Amino acid sequence: MTTADPSVVLPERPLALVTGASSGLGKAIAQRLTADGYGVILVARRAEVLQEIAKELPGAHVAAVDLLAPDGPAKLAAAVDALGGKLKVLVNNAGIGGRGTFADIGVEGYKRVFALNFDAQLRATEALLPALRAASPSSVLIVSSVSGKIARPKAGAYSASKFALNGWADALRAEEAAHGVHVGTILPGFIATEGFPQAELLAKRATRWLVGEPSQVADAAAYLIRTRRPERHAPAPWRIATVAVALAPRLVARLISRPEMVPSATE
Numbered sequence: 288m289t290t291a292d293p294s295v296v297l298p299e300r301p302l303a304l305v306t307g308a309s310s311g312l313g314k315a316i317a318q319r320l321t322a323d324g325y326g327v328i329l330v331a332r333r334a335e336v337l338q339e340i341a342k343e344l345p346g347a348h349v350a351a352v353d354l355l356a357p358d359g360p361a362k363l364a365a366a367v368d369a370l371g372g373k374l375k376v377l378v379n380n381a382g383i384g385g386r387g388t389f390a391d392i393g394v395e396g397y398k399r400v401f402a403l404n405f406d407a408q409l410r411a412t413e414a415l416l417p418a419l420r421a422a423s424p425s426s427v428l429i430v431s432s433v434s435g436k437i438a439r440p441k442a443g444a445y446s447a448s449k450f451a452l453n454g455w456a457d458a459l460r461a462e463e464a465a466h467g468v469h470v471g472t473i474l475p476g477f478i479a480t481e482g483f484p485q486a487e488l489l490a491k492r493a494t495r496w497l498v499g500e501p502s503q504v505a506d507a508a509a510y511l512i513r514t515r516r517p518e519r520h521a522p523a524p525w526r527i528a529t530v531a532v533a534l535a536p537r538l539v540a541r542l543i544s545r546p547e548m549v550p551s552a553t554e
């Protein structure tokens with residue numbers, strides 16, 4: 288692990304750890320938490336990219352870790368221990384799309400998506416829970432998706448992993464309340480990033496407005512930490528869609544089967 292600016296470190300800045308901080312939503316959340324006064328441990332595989340991002344973030348630290356590696360969680364815990372062993376905020380953000388019908392990608396395709404989107408979040412949280420409890424009141428943020436409430440064709444593996452996250456988050460929230468660890472679920476809608484370019488939606492004026500900004504997800508993260516509420520859609524109006532799926536499931540099923548709503552093979 289390296290420290291971007293060794294002169295600006297603990298104890299002035301409480302520690303936050305963000306996975307998937309080398310691009311997209313994780314990078315935006317890390318920037319926002321730094322602006323809010325945290326010293327952020329940036330986690331992803333690409334060390335050089337993280338180093339470049341850390342140069343702009345006072346008090347940031349870099350931990351180049353593959354979350355799928357057997358020793359990934361232990362490396363996260365070691366990074367936190369080296370900085371005092373108390374973690375105020377964990378943002379479980381790293382994730383992939385993994386598109387295809389069930390007939391195309393099969394069980395192995397589902398397992399590949401679950402390994403990062405679900406298992407890695409549990410493994411990171413297990414390793415860091417002692418540090419979160421030691422720093423209580425603290426927060427775990429779980430980056431899920433609107434796809435964790437509404438499943439689209441060719442995104443079954445992704446949706447299943449996010450539905451699973453939502454169930455785990457609800458249980459963990461109830462379990463950890465007594466220990467002062469808040470659990471907040473972020474449900475982003477469509478946001479254009481490296482891994483999720485949203486090319487089909489951006490290509491048409493009729494659907495371009497559906498695509499939001501990473502900063503809106505960072506705002507949701509800051510909101511959940513501040514208010515300790517259970518969940519937040521990002522942008523917030525996506526809540527209407529997840530309420531609609533409960534009230535009018537057949538209408539929503541028709542809408543999500545439209546060609547522009549089906550994710551491309553690149554996501």
Ligand SMILES: NC(=O)c1ccc[n+]([C@@H]2O[C@H](COP(=O)([O-])OP(=O)(O)OC[C@H]3O[C@@H](n4cnc5c(N)ncnc54)[C@H](OP(=O)(O)O)[C@@H]3O)[C@@H](O)[C@H]2O)c1
Nearest residue numbers: 307309310311312331332333354381382432478480482483
């Ligand atoms: N963008 C959207 O529309 C959208 C909507 C809803 C939910 N989300 C969720 O938001 C989260 C972030 O997505 P994003 O849009 O920001 O995607 P992104 O730009 O592709 O970022 C994914 C991040 O995960 C990291 N990562 C991938 N595999 C990893 C591994 N094995 N170990 C450690 N880090 C790994 C990547 O860094 P390295 O390659 O450097 O490792 C990268 O920083 C995901 O959970 C996604 O499901 C996104």
